[in-house]
Amino acid sequence: MKKILTSLLGLYAITAMAQTPNTYNVGGKLYPQVNPDKSVTFQFTAPSADKVVLNLGKDYEMTKDEKGVWSVTTDPQVVGFHYYAVKVGGLGVIDPAGEVFYGTSKWSSAVEVPEDAVAADYYTPKQDVPQGAVRSVRFYSDVCKEWRRMYVYTPAEYYDNPEKRYPVLYLQHGGGEDETGWIFQGRADVILDNLIAEGKAEPMIIVMNSGYAQVPGSSDSFDAFEQMITEEVIPFVDARYRTIADREHRATAGLSWGAKQAYDLALGYPQYFSAVGGFSGIIVVGEFGRSNPGIMDKTKRKAAYNGIFANPKQFNKDFSVLFIANGEAEGSHLADMSKTLKKDGIKNTFYQSPETAHEWLTWRRCLYNYAQLIFKK
Amino acid sequence: MKKILTSLLGLYAITAMAQTPNTYNVGGKLYPQVNPDKSVTFQFTAPSADKVVLNLGKDYEMTKDEKGVWSVTTDPQVVGFHYYAVKVGGLGVIDPAGEVFYGTSKWSSAVEVPEDAVAADYYTPKQDVPQGAVRSVRFYSDVCKEWRRMYVYTPAEYYDNPEKRYPVLYLQHGGGEDETGWIFQGRADVILDNLIAEGKAEPMIIVMNSGYAQVPGSSDSFDAFEQMITEEVIPFVDARYRTIADREHRATAGLSWGAKQAYDLALGYPQYFSAVGGFSGIIVVGEFGRSNPGIMDKTKRKAAYNGIFANPKQFNKDFSVLFIANGEAEGSHLADMSKTLKKDGIKNTFYQSPETAHEWLTWRRCLYNYAQLIFKK
Numbered sequence: 066m067k068k069i070l071t072s073l074l075g076l077y078a079i080t081a082m083a084q085t086p087n088t089y090n091v092g093g094k095l096y097p098q099v100n101p102d103k104s105v106t107f108q109f110t111a112p113s114a115d116k117v118v119l120n121l122g123k124d125y126e127m128t129k130d131e132k133g134v135w136s137v138t139t140d141p142q143v144v145g146f147h148y149y150a151v152k153v154g155g156l157g158v159i160d161p162a163g164e165v166f167y168g169t170s171k172w173s174s175a176v177e178v179p180e181d182a183v184a185a186d187y188y189t190p191k192q193d194v195p196q197g198a199v200r201s202v203r204f205y206s207d208v209c210k211e212w213r214r215m216y217v218y219t220p221a222e223y224y225d226n227p228e229k230r231y232p233v234l235y236l237q238h239g240g241g242e243d244e245t246g247w248i249f250q251g252r253a254d255v256i257l258d259n260l261i262a263e264g265k266a267e268p269m270i271i272v273m274n275s276g277y278a279q280v281p282g283s284s285d286s287f288d289a290f291e292q293m294i295t296e297e298v299i300p301f302v303d304a305r306y307r308t309i310a311d312r313e314h315r316a317t318a319g320l321s322w323g324a325k326q327a328y329d330l331a332l333g334y335p336q337y338f339s340a341v342g343g344f345s346g347i348i349v350v351g352e353f354g355r356s357n358p359g360i361m362d363k364t365k366r367k368a369a370y371n372g373i374f375a376n377p378k379q380f381n382k383d384f385s386v387l388f389i390a391n392g393e394a395e396g397s398h399l400a401d402m403s404k405t406l407k408k409d410g411i412k413n414t415f416y417q418s419p420e421t422a423h424e425w426l427t428w429r430r431c432l433y434n435y436a437q438l439i440f441k442k
Numbered sequence: 443m444k445k446i447l448t449s450l451l452g453l454y455a456i457t458a459m460a461q462t463p464n465t466y467n468v469g470g471k472l473y474p475q476v477n478p479d480k481s482v483t484f485q486f487t488a489p490s491a492d493k494v495v496l497n498l499g500k501d502y503e504m505t506k507d508e509k510g511v512w513s514v515t516t517d518p519q520v521v522g523f524h525y526y527a528v529k530v531g532g533l534g535v536i537d538p539a540g541e542v543f544y545g546t547s548k549w550s551s552a553v554e555v556p557e558d559a560v561a562a563d564y565y566t567p568k569q570d571v572p573q574g575a576v577r578s579v580r581f582y583s584d585v586c587k588e589w590r591r592m593y594v595y596t597p598a599e600y601y602d603n604p605e606k607r608y609p610v611l612y613l614q615h616g617g618g619e620d621e622t623g624w625i626f627q628g629r630a631d632v633i634l635d636n637l638i639a640e641g642k643a644e645p646m647i648i649v650m651n652s653g654y655a656q657v658p659g660s661s662d663s664f665d666a667f668e669q670m671i672t673e674e675v676i677p678f679v680d681a682r683y684r685t686i687a688d689r690e691h692r693a694t695a696g697l698s699w700g701a702k703q704a705y706d707l708a709l710g711y712p713q714y715f716s717a718v719g720g721f722s723g724i725i726v727v728g729e730f731g732r733s734n735p736g737i738m739d740k741t742k743r744k745a746a747y748n749g750i751f752a753n754p755k756q757f758n759k760d761f762s763v764l765f766i767a768n769g770e771a772e773g774s775h776l777a778d779m780s781k782t783l784k785k786d787g788i789k790n791t792f793y794q795s796p797e798t799a800h801e802w803l804t805w806r807r808c809l810y811n812y813a814q815l816i817f818k819k
Binding site: 091092109110111112113114115116117133151153154155156157158159160161162163164165167170171172173190192196198199200201202203205212227248 | 469486489491493494510528530532533534536537538539540541544548549550569573575576577578579580582589604625
């Protein structure tokens with residue numbers, strides 16, 4: 066009896082302490098592994114390498130054993146989605162052990178430090194939840210003179226209601242990412258499937274474009290992006306899908322670098338949009354940079370976007386949602402911006418994601434909250 | 443005048459001799475480059491590496507300059523799509539310079555040694571050709587006890603004809619690849635868009651699944667795959683899309699390892715399929731292996747698949763298309779199989795892709811030819 070009990074306890078202890086292979090490992094690969102303390106253990110076999118460095122937030126020098134296997138265990142990480150990179154002999158590479166995600170301006174490796182199942186429920190696919198469709202759509206941009214790709218999500222009910230028309234959310238990724246980000250990293254399709262099934266969000270179409278756009282020969286990207294979205298993408302989407310093609314049924318949102326683009330689209334082209342969400346990104350007034358205080362300067366703020374903030378009454382009438390959000394670990398500058406705008410009389414919703422950083426778990430939560438606010442009758 | 447002429451000639455010479463960055467390079471990366479003689483030049487900055495090896499068909503040891511830049515130029519390659527790998531310090535990695543493709547059982551780097559524009563026309567997107575939609579569809583497999591993903595292509599006209607129903611092609615990737623292969627590497631969507639626009643192929647739905655399927659605890663993959671396709675995938679697709687749900691309007695095809703799966707599906711489950719294409723893969727009779735002579739043995743052939751080849755008249759009545767194909771560089775074993783079957787009275791179409799090898803250019807051409815044969819009234 067004692068022996069069995071000991072074995073059972075031993076088993077329990079092993080289970081409780083078990084390392085879990087990263088969600089994104091392919092082909093049954095064991096490493097990277099996420100440990101119970103949320104540190105991550107990496108292992109690579111590189112017998113003839115002099116030096117292997119693992120970057121997950123910061124550099125970790127790996128150590129080699131007698132068999133040429135390099136290992137390192139990182140510091141505990143905050144929960145969520147983290148890009149990592151491996152440097153071997155000074156060359157930055159992608160880990161072949163896992164799925165890849167377009168981020169840091171290239172296809173990149175990533176680890177998901179999982180939340181508990183309850184917290185993760187809203188971005189977990191469920192058998193009893195009807196699925197929307199995500200399709201990759203090529204289109205030729207005359208602005209950029211190139212073939213481009215957008216991802217388009219239509220809700221599960223779209224093809225059951227051949228006459229019904231839908232509102233559209235234009236959703237942007239962050240710097241160094243692309244149109245795949247909100248599906249691959251963000252799981253926007255699963256989040257919306259679940260929200261719609263619960264009746265918490267209106268059925269909507271989501272359109273995801275790469276934010277990188279350039280008129281050949283020009284160095285500016287933001288202007289070309291706005292021109293492409295307003296003159297090409299919106300008409301294309303309105304022609305191809307059953308949209309409600311007016312500003313009341315068009316929203317935009319973006320994260321980080323894409324938050325600037327979302328704000329620029331909605332505030333710069335209010336004839337197209339009636340709702341905007343900025344996830345982990347400030348409203349940029351003046352030069353674009355890491356921290357831009359323009360919005361916090363009353364004179365600059367009132368002059369920005371053709372004076373859109375100068376008339377709060379009109380703004381509140383025109384914009385059904387101004388959603389400002391970030392992760393708790395990102396600091397208070399967006400909470401301050403939200404308060405400042407509220408003091409001006411500009412209605413807005415502020416959301417802060419508990420404990421998370423400048424990464425996709427924050428943005429999944431932002432989308433989850435924002436999607437429940439827009440297109441409400 | 444002479445100077446201008448020299449300059450112009452010089453320019454021409456440079457253009458004609460110019461290296462071209464690989465089609466799949468991201469973010470304006472210059473290497474890998476494809477040279478006019480179809481060799482490929484690779485460059486990596488790895489100042490502290492002892493050894494960098496590039497594998498493109500075979501290993502090439504790279505050489506380092508004084509700045510720590512490693513380079514190599516490979517032998518001339520046949521045109522088409524080739525996976526490559528980089529080994530640094532003994533660790534096989536993915537090149538961060540480019541797009542990635544699921545192949546060799548992991549996300550992998552690849553170079554496209556381009557054909558001339560005329561030859562490549564059929565897999566090149568065109569502005570005046572309406573696009574079908576490709577969507578990623580999650581489904582839960584009770585056979586495999588896991589969430590899986592399929593890619594589904596619907597032709598451009600699908601949503602303009604809400605009452606029309608369509609035939610379905612079940613299309614399989616090769617060993618070490620997955621459900622993304624036919625879209626990412628194969629460009630099946632573009633090929634079908636172009637064929638349908640020209641009236642050369644019937645508008646059809648294409649369903650692409652990962653060929654790796656396993657009943658938990660079992661080591662066999664092929665049986666689980668067949669069970670999953672026939673008992674789960676086909677009913678799911680017939681319920682969700684406007685298919686013509688009978689064997690006359692269901693075809694399958696696959697490449698290499700997936701050719702075996704396609705043959706096994708069509709010949710093993712003729713109640714579901716009336717057409718089959720095997721690209722670069724033999725009909726496997728007996729043990730699965732690299733070269734399987736079973737099909738060339740008359741007794742074994744006549745006994746295979748419940749004797750389906752024993753009654754040529756019935757076979758020819760039941761199967762509208764048996765398409766056997768490979769690349770010229772792959773040898774004559776499939777031509778021999780085709781001839782042997784013809785001698786038996788089994789009607790089949792043999793296609794050989796000029797000059798190409800066991801790679802995706804062969805399979806793009808196979809699909810191009812096969813798609814024109816199936817579902818013809």
